Amino acid sequence: MVTTQPEVATAIETFIRRQFRINESDAGFTRDAHLFETGVVDSVGAVELITFVGATFGVELDDDDIFSEHFTTINGIAEIVVACEAKSDERSAAVR
Amino acid sequence: MSVVRPFAETDISQVADLHRRVFLGGAPQAASAAQLHAYRRYFSDVFLNPALDSGAVGSLVYESRDRILGFLGVMPRRMRFKSKPALMAVCTQFAVDPAGRGQVGLRLLKHCFAGPQDLTVSDEAGDGTRTIWEWCGGETVLPMSMHWIRPLRPAQLAMALLAERASLPRLAGMAASLARPVDALLRTQVPALRPSSPTGSREEFDGSTFPAALAGIAWAPALGPDYDARSAAWAIERAGTRPGHGRVRAFVVRGGDASINGWFAYCISGNRIGEVLQVAARPPAAGQVLDHLLDDAMQQRAVAVSGRLAPSLVAPLSDRQALFYRGNHWMLVHSARPDLRYAVQRGDALLTRLEGEWCLRFP
Numbered sequence: 001m002v003t004t005q006p007e008v009a010t011a012i013e014t015f016i017r018r019q020f021r022i023n024e025s026d027a028g029f030t031r032d033a034h035l036f037e038t039g040v041v042d043s044v045g046a047v048e049l050i051t052f053v054g055a056t057f058g059v060e061l062d063d064d065d066i067f068s069e070h071f072t073t074i075n076g077i078a079e080i081v082v083a084c085e086a087k088s089d090e091r092s093a094a095v096r
Numbered sequence: 097m098s099v100v101r102p103f104a105e106t107d108i109s110q111v112a113d114l115h116r117r118v119f120l121g122g123a124p125q126a127a128s129a130a131q132l133h134a135y136r137r138y139f140s141d142v143f144l145n146p147a148l149d150s151g152a153v154g155s156l157v158y159e160s161r162d163r164i165l166g167f168l169g170v171m172p173r174r175m176r177f178k179s180k181p182a183l184m185a186v187c188t189q190f191a192v193d194p195a196g197r198g199q200v201g202l203r204l205l206k207h208c209f210a211g212p213q214d215l216t217v218s219d220e221a222g223d224g225t226r227t228i229w230e231w232c233g234g235e236t237v238l239p240m241s242m243h244w245i246r247p248l249r250p251a252q253l254a255m256a257l258l259a260e261r262a263s264l265p266r267l268a269g270m271a272a273s274l275a276r277p278v279d280a281l282l283r284t285q286v287p288a289l290r291p292s293s294p295t296g297s298r299e300e301f302d303g304s305t306f307p308a309a310l311a312g313i314a315w316a317p318a319l320g321p322d323y324d325a326r327s328a329a330w331a332i333e334r335a336g337t338r339p340g341h342g343r344v345r346a347f348v349v350r351g352g353d354a355s356i357n358g359w360f361a362y363c364i365s366g367n368r369i370g371e372v373l374q375v376a377a378r379p380p381a382a383g384q385v386l387d388h389l390l391d392d393a394m395q396q397r398a399v400a401v402s403g404r405l406a407p408s409l410v411a412p413l414s415d416r417q418a419l420f421y422r423g424n425h426w427m428l429v430h431s432a433r434p435d436l437r438y439a440v441q442r443g444d445a446l447l448t449r450l451e452g453e454w455c456l457r458f459p
Contacts (some may be wrong), residue, residue: 036198
């Protein structure tokens, strides 16, 4: 699967806006806003977000990814997903 | 830099503030001196009590930039699994600062699961904790998440439940005077509502005699508590401090030959419902032990008896007209050992409110 970072970020943003009922006019909600410190996503929401990312992009996130500083913003999560996909593609190529 | 580390006495004021904000809807300003004193007593007695310290398993805090954003109360409990010692961690008072939610709760629980205990449980967990728990690798014990209630005075029980609803206390007050005669009539007209007269005998026991009873039984389930006099006395004393509940009534039940057939412990709530902390019984004698429990509760003028379901009691409870329902709490378990998880899931465990979070509530 080849996905660009903006595509991933768009999918995550759409999910978060729908799941956590973010108002379209909320100017404070950006792709670089801290999802947890701003109170957008709580612990249960974090599980839902991790599950969504895994199911949508077919990546397996490990604890280092999930508990990293990157995994706190939409853009950061998109970076992690793209990096995981790239690693997965490299592994597949090596097997072939 | 953020870390998960053991909870220490110096954390009490920060954790008290956190707890107050999360569970008691407290204002953001610091706790009053009286509140802080109550918290200090609670944390010292429950989570920092050296007499209960396992040395390896304890409560955790999540700290970021010198600020505590999360707390997970962990109480070690000595257990026996297939006659060998096993260490259980009971998780409770899971609190995460609203300003730091998200990863904090997940990290705290994952850290706890990675500890040296054989088994981790939470038996008064809400839906949110269940979601996090399962994501972290734990599982829900559905049979033990069920509850039962055996009405003793149905009309008065209905009034007690009505009175709990804020919108209906007046109606309950008006109908209360009718409830007693209705119950008296029901007892004569519906014999099934009357608990059976118990056979054998019962005698009150306390923390000092409890471990001897537990150690002397040959019919113990695969997993059960391993109390000594001190830890048993502590659990029974703590259970009796729960606000709105009376003292713990604990009885050992003997058969005709004076051998121990089981025991029960319960306390009566403010609305006169007997809340069962523990029922243990030699399998063929479970009905006899329940009969003694219902008989004692009847004598104490309880309107009903209620408890968390132990799978081994389903049939005798059902035979005694108990009703089963799903309460507000989940029983959750985590263990790296499949045999331990299996024992809990199939009900081959004496894992009751007395070992669980009931005794760990903040007063």
